[in-house]
Every structure is written in C-alpha cells, then in structure tokens.
Amino acid sequence: MADAPRYKRILLKASGEALMGQKAFGIDQDICKRLAEDVRTVWEQGVSVGIVIGGGNIFRGVQVANTGGDRVTGDHMGMLATVMNALALRTALRQAGVDCVVLSALAMEEICDSFTQRSTMAHLEAGRVVIFAAGTGNPFFTTDTAAALRAAEIGADVLLKATQVDGIYSADPQKNPDAERFDVISHENVLARGLRVMDTAAVAVARDSHIPIIVYSLLQEGGLAGVLSGEGRHTLVPAD
Numbered sequence: 001m002a003d004a005p006r007y008k009r010i011l012l013k014a015s016g017e018a019l020m021g022q023k024a025f026g027i028d029q030d031i032c033k034r035l036a037e038d039v040r041t042v043w044e045q046g047v048s049v050g051i052v053i054g055g056g057n058i059f060r061g062v063q064v065a066n067t068g069g070d071r072v073t074g075d076h077m078g079m080l081a082t083v084m085n086a087l088a089l090r091t092a093l094r095q096a097g098v099d100c101v102v103l104s105a106l107a108m109e110e111i112c113d114s115f116t117q118r119s120t121m122a123h124l125e126a127g128r129v130v131i132f133a134a135g136t137g138n139p140f141f142t143t144d145t146a147a148a149l150r151a152a153e154i155g156a157d158v159l160l161k162a163t164q165v166d167g168i169y170s171a172d173p174q175k176n177p178d179a180e181r182f183d184v185i186s187h188e189n190v191l192a193r194g195l196r197v198m199d200t201a202a203v204a205v206a207r208d209s210h211i212p213i214i215v216y217s218l219l220q221e222g223g224l225a226g227v228l229s230g231e232g233r234h235t236l237v238p239a240d
C-alpha cells in the first residue's frame with residue numbers, strides 16, 4: 001500500500017499515443033481501463049483530479065499541414081480527436097465507479113458541457129473528476145500546453161505527464177538507447193537543453209505559474225498512486 005498522496009489537486013496529462021498502447025491507431029481499451037483504475041485509486045484517497053487528454057492516437061493537425069492542407073482545419077480535426085478520447089475515458093471512469101464530467105474548450109452541447117473555469121471549480125469542489133477536451137480550443141497549440149494552462153487555472157499542486165517513457169532523459173530514449181534519465185531537473189534546464197518530452201510552451205507556463213511537473217510511464221508498477229506518494233519511478237521538475 002502506497003503512502004498518502006503528497007498533492008491535494010493534480011492535473012494529469014495523458015497523451016493520445018499512450019492510450020494507443022501497442023496498437024497502431026485508436027484506443028486500447030485495456031490501457032483506458034488501467035488509466036481509469038489508476039485515477040480511481042487516487043480519487044478515493046481524496047485527491048482532486050483534472051485530466052487533459054491528447055489526440056495524437058487519432059489525428060494531429062500537423063499531418064494535414066505536412067501534406068499541403070490547411071493547418072487550422074487540421075488542428076480542428078485534432079481537437080475533435082481529443083473529444084473522442086475524452087468520451088472513451090469518461091466511459092471507463094464511470095465504469096470504474098468514478099464521478100466525472102467532460103468539459104470541452106469547443107462548444108458541442110449535444111455531447112458535453114463547455115469549459116469555463118467557474119464550472120470546473122464547482123465540479124472539482126463537488127468531488128468530480130473533470131476531463132478537459134479539445135485542448136485549449138485554439139489551433140497551433142497542443143494538449144501539453146492545454147494541460148499546463150488548466151493546471152494553472154484550477155490551482156493544481158502538480159502537473160503530471162503520463163506517457164510511454166518513465167521520465168525525462170538527456171535525449172529521446174526511444175531513439176537513443178544511451179540517453180541518461182534524470183531523477184530531478186529544473187524547468188530552466190528542460191528548456192535550455194531542448195528536451196522534447198513536453199512542449200516548451202507547456203514547460204514555460206508551468207515554470208511561470210510555479211507548478212512542478214512529474215513525468216512517468218502510464219504502464220509503471222504502482223501506478224499514479226505510487227508516483228503521488230513519491231515512491232514510483234518518475235522525473236520531478238520542482239517548482240521554483
């Protein structure tokens with residue numbers, strides 16, 4: 001049994017690719033279920049949870065731009081992909097018994113409520129997990145930046161990035177087997193070294209709002225609860 005969580009309110013960013021698991025496209029339901037179970041464990045410990053979900057497992061706007069298409073339309077498609085993932089995660093969370101709601105940065109009232117900071121705070125204070133869909137609602141941004149932004153807006157104590165690697169390395173560990181892993185690294189160093197585990201804009205927003213970042217693997221033993229109690233393998237970017 002993990003120790004008590006060190007954080008009262010968290011913002012968890014789960015990338016679309018992490019939801020894909022070993023599949024080439026789309027959502028691996030087992031991973032989705034696992035993420036939901038992980039969230040349930042910390043939610044039952046009383047942690048207030050916001051989740052920003054990516055869309056890269058389905059669509060990225062840059063794919064359109066790279067083939068000569070319109071970037072803004074592509075980014076709209078990417079944001080719609082995040083809504084699909086948010087609905088899948090809501091289903092998995094509800095099946096796990098977690099009270100949760102999806103709030104979208106783009107209005108789509110037949111599907112879910114729209115994001116406002118006010119309604120978000122009310123949901124969190126009522127003990128609901130809030131899943132933020134459609135990123136920031138703006139093209140040319142990413143869900144990493146949306147995660148840092150929402151973390152600042154909800155007053156999160158930490159921004160967690162659940163991904164496919166177990167921390168921040170000196171280079172992409174999926175391409176460089178010799179890359180070295182950091183236990184702790186500053187926001188400044190992540191930016192200065194150009195470490196691409198998270199967007200620079202996201203790291204800068206977290207730095208300026210004095211929010212620590214934790215990067216960990218979605219598949220790691222002990223899950224989110226372990227990371228929040230300081231036991232699980234992860235890299236910490238401490239608040240300044």
Ligand SMILES: Nc1ncnc2c1ncn2[C@@H]1O[C@H](COP(=O)(O)OP(=O)(O)O)[C@@H](O)[C@H]1O
Pocket residue numbers: 015016017018054056144162163164165167168169170171172173174195196197198
């Ligand atoms: N310095 C680094 N340390 C850790 N991971 C890195 C680094 N540089 C690049 N990466 C890659 O970034 C990925 C994390 O981003 P990812 O989960 O794909 O999120 P996103 O889709 O939001 O970019 C990791 O799977 C890893 O392969």
Ligand SMILES: O=c1ccn([C@@H]2O[C@H](COP(=O)(O)OP(=O)(O)O)[C@@H](O)[C@H]2O)c(=O)[nH]1
Pocket residue numbers: 014015016017053054055056057059060061062074075076077078079081082134135136137138139140141142143144146
């Ligand atoms: O604020 C945002 C967030 C996302 N996107 C689009 O949505 C796609 C999916 O998001 P992201 O790449 O961040 O997902 P992840 O890599 O986390 O799966 C991006 O490629 C963008 O096209 C966007 O336009 N604005």
